[in-house]
Amino acid sequence: MNNNYLRIITVEEVSAVIACQKKNKSACLNGIYMESFMLAGDKLNVHLSVLFAFCIRHCYLSSAFMDSVILPQVKNECGDLTDVDNYYEKKILIIKISL
Numbered sequence: 001m002n003n004n005y006l007r008i009i010t011v012e013e014v015s016a017v018i019a020c021q022k023k024n025k026s027a028c029l030n031g032i033y034m035e036s037f038m039l040a041g042d043k044l045n046v047h048l049s050v051l052f053a054f055c056i057r058h059c060y061l062s063s064a065f066m067d068s069v070i071l072p073q074v075k076n077e078c079g080d081l082t083d084v085d086n087y088y089e090k091k092i093l094i095i096k097i098s099l
Contacts, residue, residue, distance in 0.1 A: 008053055009049045009052040009053045009056070010049060011042065011045045011046050011049045013049070014045045014048045014049045014052070015042070015045045018034075018037050018038055018045065019038070021034045021037070021038065022034070023035055023038070073087060073088040074086060074087060074088075075087060075088055
């Protein structure tokens with residue numbers, strides 16, 4: 001069996017990734033701000049690590065979880081707008097959560 005399917009996503013890894021995110025950004029398309037994840041605490045991080053571990057173990061992501069929008073953003077508006085390197089790529093995941 002391939003060991004990638006046995007990969008465990010730890011709570012510490014989830015916490016570290018969330019802590020690295022930038023604050024004071026607008027909400028995602030689902031209306032959730034990044035600060036919500038940052039301030040939610042360890043209980044949410046435990047649930048997220050279990051969710052990611054299940055997704056990896058079962059090799060499955062729902063179509064709603066995989067929906068994303070790519071928004072190109074100009075780095076230098078005075079620069080060449082036809083140059084691909086003059087754009088940042090932002091990918092926004094649209095995660096539909098039902099409670």
